[in-house]
Each structure stands twice: as structure tokens, then as C-alpha cells.
Amino acid sequence: MDPVDRIIAANSPDHARHLLIVDAPGLADEGTARAGRVSVWCDDIRDRALVADELLIPRLDAAALADVDLVWMRLPSALGGLDEYAELVAAFAVPEVQLVAGGREKHLSRSMNSALARHFSSVAASLGQQKSRALLASGPSRAGHLSWPKHKRLDIGGEQIDLWWHGATFAAGRVDDGTRLLIDHLDRVADADRYLDLGCGSGLLAALLTRTHPDSTVAAVDASWAAVDATRRTAGAAVEAHWASGLDAFDDQSIDVIVCNPPFHRGAAKDSAPALTLFAEASRTLGPGGEFWCVFNSHLPWKSRLSQLIGPTTLITQNRGYTLTRSLHQ
Numbered sequence: 001m002d003p004v005d006r007i008i009a010a011n012s013p014d015h016a017r018h019l020l021i022v023d024a025p026g027l028a029d030e031g032t033a034r035a036g037r038v039s040v041w042c043d044d045i046r047d048r049a050l051v052a053d054e055l056l057i058p059r060l061d062a063a064a065l066a067d068v069d070l071v072w073m074r075l076p077s078a079l080g081g082l083d084e085y086a087e088l089v090a091a092f093a094v095p096e097v098q099l100v101a102g103g104r105e106k107h108l109s110r111s112m113n114s115a116l117a118r119h120f121s122s123v124a125a126s127l128g129q130q131k132s133r134a135l136l137a138s139g140p141s142r143a144g145h146l147s148w149p150k151h152k153r154l155d156i157g158g159e160q161i162d163l164w165w166h167g168a169t170f171a172a173g174r175v176d177d178g179t180r181l182l183i184d185h186l187d188r189v190a191d192a193d194r195y196l197d198l199g200c201g202s203g204l205l206a207a208l209l210t211r212t213h214p215d216s217t218v219a220a221v222d223a224s225w226a227a228v229d230a231t232r233r234t235a236g237a238a239v240e241a242h243w244a245s246g247l248d249a250f251d252d253q254s255i256d257v258i259v260c261n262p263p264f265h266r267g268a269a270k271d272s273a274p275a276l277t278l279f280a281e282a283s284r285t286l287g288p289g290g291e292f293w294c295v296f297n298s299h300l301p302w303k304s305r306l307s308q309l310i311g312p313t314t315l316i317t318q319n320r321g322y323t324l325t326r327s328l329h330q
């Protein structure tokens with residue numbers, strides 16, 4: 001068993017009536033042995049694929065939490081993600097609920113204890129084991145109202161956008177510097193019928209595309225539920241938002257223009273593999289002459305990879321942090 005999963009299980013009561021497992025698909029079997037009923041929530045659709053269908057819940061909401069007395073959770077990398085989960089558990093699980101949240105010691109911070117302490121009267125840390133540790137919370141304080149998801153009004157070049165985000169949504173209410181660079185050049189993307197925001201986060205790029213191309217189709221894809229739900233709220237019904245990893249839902253040559261601020265890590269680990277897989281997927285789904293607009297950290301050697309995987313790639317602009325390119329599919 002993975003050390004983080006092990007420390008969660010080791011610091012937990014032996015039995016529960018209803019165990020909820022959050023973002024820890026590797027604990028499903030252990031949970032089934034310990035609890036009368038097990039439900040599993042995974043924000044990342046790739047994690048859901050690792051869990052038996054009958055254990056998965058479609059939403060993490062009041063109904064899913066109604067009789068939960070034990071929660072096992074891998075600590076989210078974003079503090080807001082932990083705050084949102086803790087708020088939901090405290091609001092809707094039974095009063096005697098116990099929450100056991102585990103992570104690698106190098107990723108733990110005091111702020112995580114504070115996030116839990118906003119929603120539970122008792123918060124303690126386990127002893128460390130194999131460079132991992134668990135945070136234990138009990139005594140839920142029921143919130144009068146839920147503070148997640150959050151939203152705010154942005155003025156982007158004169159367009160008023162109501163930006164929504166969950167705790168785990170990328171950039172969490174900020175406009176990421178890379179995204180900003182792409183926004184500043186969004187008027188240069190081709191006029192086309194079918195646009196896609198690949199790895200849409202809060203859906204800002206998709207929302208802007210619906211404003212500038214109101215007669216076109218705009219789709220958005222993200223592997224994270226926190227992103228897809230935020231996109232549905234930010235961009236509304238004008239965007240077809242898919243909770244998916246990659247582009248299986250799209251036929252070959254079915255898209256004209258893709259905009260993408262790709263992932264350069266998964267969880268806390270830096271990793272180029274997911275982005276390179278997305279580039280290959282983009283190549284399959286773009287029609288001839290289709291455009292792939294991509295913004296990425298300037299130190300990454302992705303311009304040549306884009307040329308190999310999609311087609312001739314032009315440097316549009318670059319600053320100290322970010323590079324913006326356009327690749328033409330052939």
C-alpha cells in the first residue's frame with residue numbers, strides 16, 4: 001500500500017457505518033473491509049477509473065454525506081480544496097464524524113491544520129511514518145451557509161465575466177500569468193466554427209471565446225470536476241463542458257481551433273507526460289489548417305515537441321515567465 005494510504009488507514013477507527021473516501025482510490029479495498037458502506041469521491045476522472053463503479057458517487061453533496069461517520073482523504077495540493085472538503089463534511093456528515101487526511105510530510109503545512117480548524121473543534125497530527133503524516137479532525141461545526149464555490153466579477157478588456165471557482169480549481173479565482181498572455185492575444189486566433197478550451201480550469205478562455213465568436217461552437221474539457229463545474233458556471237450553457245481526461249469525446253478532425261494552458265504537473269509532481277499526451281490528442285482532433293494555441297513556462301522545451309506532434313509552430317510572444325505559440329495542423 002502507498003505510504004500515504006497506509007498512514008490514513010493506520011490512524012483510523014477499525015469500523016465505520018458509512019465511510020467516505022475522498023481522492024484516495026487506492027483505499028477502496030481497505031475501506032470495504034472496514035465499513036458497512038463505502039462511498040468514493042474522486043475529483044480527477046483518472047482516479048475514478050481506478051474504482052469499482054458501484055462505490056463511486058456522482059457528486060459530493062449533502063445527500064452523499066448524510067450518514068457519513070468516517071472520512072478518509074488524501075490532502076489536496078490546494079489549500080482551498082481542503083477548506084471546501086472540510087466545510088462540506090462539517091456541514092453535512094453526522095456530528096460524530098471523524099476525518100483522517102493524509103499527505104507526504106514535505107507537502108504538509110500549518111495552514112492545513114488551520115483550514116481544518118475552521119470547520120472542526122479538534123484537530124491533531126499523527127506521528128510521521130515513511131515521510132507521511134495524517135491530520136485527524138472531529139467535532140464538526142455546522143456552517144450556516146456554504147462558502148464554496150466562490151465567484152467574482154472580472155473586467156477583461158471590457159468584457160464582464162463572472163468567474164467561478166472551487167477550492168481545487170486551477171488558479172482559484174486569479175487570472176494565471178500564462179492565461180493572461182493567451183488572453184492578450186486571443187483576438188489573433190482564427191475565425192472558425194468549432195473552438196475547444198483544452199484543460200479549461202475555471203473556463204475563462206472558453207467564456208471569452210463565446211463572447212468574441214457568438215455564432216461558433218465552444219467546447220471545454222478538464223480532468224478535474226472542480227474545473228468542469230466552475231466552467232459550467234463561468235461560461236454558462238454557451239459552452240459544452242466535458243469532465244474527461246483527453247479528447248475521447250471528440251472525433252478526428254472535428255475541431256478548428258484549440259486554446260490550451262496545459263498542465264505541467266499532476267498533483268504536486270512536475271510531469272510533462274500529461275501535456276505531451278494532450279498535444280497528440282489535439283493533433284488527432286484538429287482538422288487540416290487547424291490552430292493549436294499554447295502557453296507554457298518558458299523553460300519548457302515544448303515548442304519543438306509541438307512542431308513534432310502537431311505541425312509548424314510559431315513563437316507568438318514570450319516574456320520572462322511564459323511562451324505563447326501557435327501550431328498549424330497539417
Ligand SMILES: C[S@@+](CC[C@H](N)C(=O)[O-])C[C@H]1O[C@@H](n2cnc3c(N)ncnc32)[C@H](O)[C@@H]1O
Nearest residue numbers: 170179199200201222223224245246261262263
Ligand atoms: C494550467 S491549468 C489551465 C487552466 C485554465 N485553462 C486556465 O488557463 O486558467 C491546466 C488544466 O488542465 C487540466 N488537466 C490536467 N490533465 C488533464 C487531462 N489529461 N485532460 C484534461 N484536462 C487536464 C487541469 O485540471 C487544469 O485545470
